[in-house]
Amino acid sequence: MLSMPGLRLRRKKKLNRSIAVDLALFLVLSAAGAFMAVPFVFMVSTALKPLDEMFLFPPTFIVRSPTLDNFYDLTLIFANSWVPLSRYIFNTVFVAFLGTAGHVILASMAAYPLAKLKLPGGNLLFTIVILSLMFAPQVTAIPNYLTITWLGLLDSYWALIFPALATSLGLFLMKQFMEQIPDALIEAAKIDGASEYRIFWKIIMPIVRPAWLTLVIFSFKGLWGTGSGEQGASFVYSEQLKTMDYAFGQILSGGFVRSGPMAAAALIMMLVPVSIFILTQRSVIQTMSTSGLKD
Amino acid sequence: MASGKSGTALELRGSTGAVRRPNARRGNLARLIGEIKRKRHGYTLLAPYFILFFTFTAFPVLMAFALSFTSFNVLEPPKWVGWENYANLFVKDEVFLTAVKNTLLFAAVTGPISYVACFFLAWLINELSPGIRSVVTLLFYAPSISGNVYLIWQVAFSGDSFGYVNAFLMKWGFAMEPIQWLQDPKYMLAIIMVVQLWLSLGTAFLAFIAGLQGLDATLVEAGAIDGIRNRWQELWFITLPSLRPMLMFGAVMQITASFAVADVATNLVGFPSPQYAGHTIVTHLNDFGAIRFEMGYASSVAAVLFAMMLGTNLVVQKLLRKVGE
Numbered sequence: 344m345l346s347m348p349g350l351r352l353r354r355k356k357k358l359n360r361s362i363a364v365d366l367a368l369f370l371v372l373s374a375a376g377a378f379m380a381v382p383f384v385f386m387v388s389t390a391l392k393p394l395d396e397m398f399l400f401p402p403t404f405i406v407r408s409p410t411l412d413n414f415y416d417l418t419l420i421f422a423n424s425w426v427p428l429s430r431y432i433f434n435t436v437f438v439a440f441l442g443t444a445g446h447v448i449l450a451s452m453a454a455y456p457l458a459k460l461k462l463p464g465g466n467l468l469f470t471i472v473i474l475s476l477m478f479a480p481q482v483t484a485i486p487n488y489l490t491i492t493w494l495g496l497l498d499s500y501w502a503l504i505f506p507a508l509a510t511s512l513g514l515f516l517m518k519q520f521m522e523q524i525p526d527a528l529i530e531a532a533k534i535d536g537a538s539e540y541r542i543f544w545k546i547i548m549p550i551v552r553p554a555w556l557t558l559v560i561f562s563f564k565g566l567w568g569t570g571s572g573e574q575g576a577s578f579v580y581s582e583q584l585k586t587m588d589y590a591f592g593q594i595l596s597g598g599f600v601r602s603g604p605m606a607a608a609a610l611i612m613m614l615v616p617v618s619i620f621i622l623t624q625r626s627v628i629q630t631m632s633t634s635g636l637k638d
Numbered sequence: 639m640a641s642g643k644s645g646t647a648l649e650l651r652g653s654t655g656a657v658r659r660p661n662a663r664r665g666n667l668a669r670l671i672g673e674i675k676r677k678r679h680g681y682t683l684l685a686p687y688f689i690l691f692f693t694f695t696a697f698p699v700l701m702a703f704a705l706s707f708t709s710f711n712v713l714e715p716p717k718w719v720g721w722e723n724y725a726n727l728f729v730k731d732e733v734f735l736t737a738v739k740n741t742l743l744f745a746a747v748t749g750p751i752s753y754v755a756c757f758f759l760a761w762l763i764n765e766l767s768p769g770i771r772s773v774v775t776l777l778f779y780a781p782s783i784s785g786n787v788y789l790i791w792q793v794a795f796s797g798d799s800f801g802y803v804n805a806f807l808m809k810w811g812f813a814m815e816p817i818q819w820l821q822d823p824k825y826m827l828a829i830i831m832v833v834q835l836w837l838s839l840g841t842a843f844l845a846f847i848a849g850l851q852g853l854d855a856t857l858v859e860a861g862a863i864d865g866i867r868n869r870w871q872e873l874w875f876i877t878l879p880s881l882r883p884m885l886m887f888g889a890v891m892q893i894t895a896s897f898a899v900a901d902v903a904t905n906l907v908g909f910p911s912p913q914y915a916g917h918t919i920v921t922h923l924n925d926f927g928a929i930r931f932e933m934g935y936a937s938s939v940a941a942v943l944f945a946m947m948l949g950t951n952l953v954v955q956k957l958l959r960k961v962g963e
Contacts, residue, residue, distance in 0.1 A: 358862050359872045365765075372762045372774075375755075379778055382836065385802070386790040401805045453687035456680030463670055463677075468688060475695050476890050477951035479898035481920045482944045485705065485927045485937055486698030489712075509690035512841070539679035560783070561841070568785040577928040588785060592905075602793045605786075613784035617776075620783055624772055631841075631848035635883020636890070636955075 390414075390606035397603060413603035414611075420594060420604060426582050428590070434500070435587040439566040442504045446562040447555045450513040455543050457514075458521035459529060469518065473636070475511040491578060502578040503569050503586075510565070513558040519633045520554035521547065553626035560623050564616045588612065699944060705937035712931055723938035734939070736914045737922040740827065741897060744918065745950070748831055749896035752838035756888060759839065760846035761873070775847060782840040791833045792906055795819040823915030826907045830916055833902055838895065842888030849884035853877065878961055886958045890951055897947045900924065919943045 391409035421428035457465050491502045524547065532542045568588045569575055579585060591608040594601050620627070674681070706723055708716035727734050763774050781787065794802045797818040807813040819825050861876045878885070900920035907916040919939060927936035
């Protein structure tokens with residue numbers, strides 16, 4: 344009887360843990376958390392600062408008299424540009440939505456036969472996909488520029504969308520996730536006379552919902568910030584086809600005075616991908632649990 | 639491949655040897671064609687993705703290698719120049735050598751640090767309760783999906799006394815006058831590295847979190863019986879070996895990213911940066927590809943970058959296979 348409470352106490356305590364080390368590691372985690380969080384706090388604060396407060400010495404880390412002036416200035420900056428802000432927004436939304444939807448559908452279509460149909464040559468294709476994870480897209484920028492030009496797609500939305508449709512990470516994650524679907528499920532559907540296409544669309548796609556939500560966030564975050572780098576600038580050069588990220592990037596060339604509107608713009612830009620991640624986090628983690636590279 | 643292999647197997651068994659072999663091979667080929675025909679729907683499903691994948695990812699690598707042996711300005715057809723581009727890169731182009739040095743420094747510092755940080759932080763977060771865990775995960779992952787938010791570092795490290803770091807140092811007497819953080823080659827590389835690390839808890843970090851959550855708790859209990867006393871032993875003997883597939887995937891993500899530093903450097907310290915202190919292989923590639931239109935030369939830069947990334951990745955994969963063995 345006497346040993347009972349003690350036993351229960353020991354079982355509550357986690358295995359292999361000591362309070363001293365717990366505490367030390369908690370401090371490490373807090374420090375890392377602060378390092379990650381400070382720039383965000385600082386950015387929100389800068390976005391809300393009135394212009395005169397930008398030039399205080401010593402500078403205020405947290406804004407004293409917050410205003411929405413910078414957001415208003417943002418619209419003023421674009422009031423004078425001949426391409427209206429709404430056009431940049433449309434361009435980004437169009438490219439990001441079409442590119443993401445296309446990528447999710449194409450990658451899922453390709454992942455299903457690779458994961459479940461044991462096609463001759465399938466392993467070779469998947470090995471090439473894994474190898475392509477091992478170099479950055481910058482390696483292929485020049486050939487892609489030439490291909491896009493040759494296809495007559497230069498300076499169009501498609502120049503941004505097409506290369507993004509077949510990124511390798513999406514296919515990799517989707518295929519790994521689909522491998523855990525029991526074969527019996529597919530066999531049963533085949534016996535019922537369902538075609539491969541029907542099986543893919545009606546049975547596989549609903550099951551792999553976590554995986555395609557993951558592909559959505561990975562593909563979207565890339566396309567949402569597209570068009571600002573060197574590569575985006577040479578693939579699409581007409582001002583009216585440029586993206587929001589590019590337009591906002593120009594603001595900062597106005598120097599320190601513009602850091603308020605810049606922070607406001609960055610805040611607006613990050614809201615969309617971060618919200619998508621908040622909504623899909625559980626699915627993303629579930630998908631990543633199958634992401635390992637097997638030997 | 640498959641038909642060839644079974645062909646030799648037959649030959650070895652070979653009582654009827656030479657006579658049977660062609661038939662067997664034809665039989666295997668017929669079987670293969672039959673299988674491909676039977677599974678044609680599968681090929682139809684993967685065709686759209688792989689047509690785009692080969693057009694924009696796989697063949698371009700070969701194209702880049704081919705172009706790297708030419709002189710090509712887009713207007714005139716490419717001219718074969720043999721190894722000249724490579725010779726110029728490594729002998730004449732001092733800026734490229736600076737770029738290689740900077741890129742290797744980046745990769746050697748941010749690569750391993752970010753990789754260890756991804757794992758270590760994921761490991762710490764895993765001890766938290768589920769609700770707090772998802773909030774902390776969001777906080778740590780957010781920089782990598784927040785686009786241009788990292789530009790705020792530029793304001794923090796601004797070279798006048800309104801920059802936060804300068805104001806702080808001057809107020810507390812560590813500096814008498816503002817330091818030109820983003821213009822002084824002494825500090826540029828280090829600042830870019832810090833910002834790059836801030837941005838680096840990405841896909842690998844999520845993979846580690848997922849892997850740790852899926853860890854089999856009975857393994858830990860069994861380990862305790864086998865004499866594992868503290869969390870460090872548990873980490874080394876149980877957690878790391880079970881997570882090996884994730885560790886290998888995460889390494890690919892971090893290595894590839896650590897060699898591709900460019901946009902962050904360009905946006906923080908400008909292009910070209912003072913004394914090329916923030917110049918990387920990718921900025922060199924962009925310089926010759928997107929600005930000077932020397933596509934042949936730029937392709938040789940791309941080929942070098944490709945070799946470095948793939949080589950490092952394959953070596954690290956080999957090493958990680960040994961974890962916990």
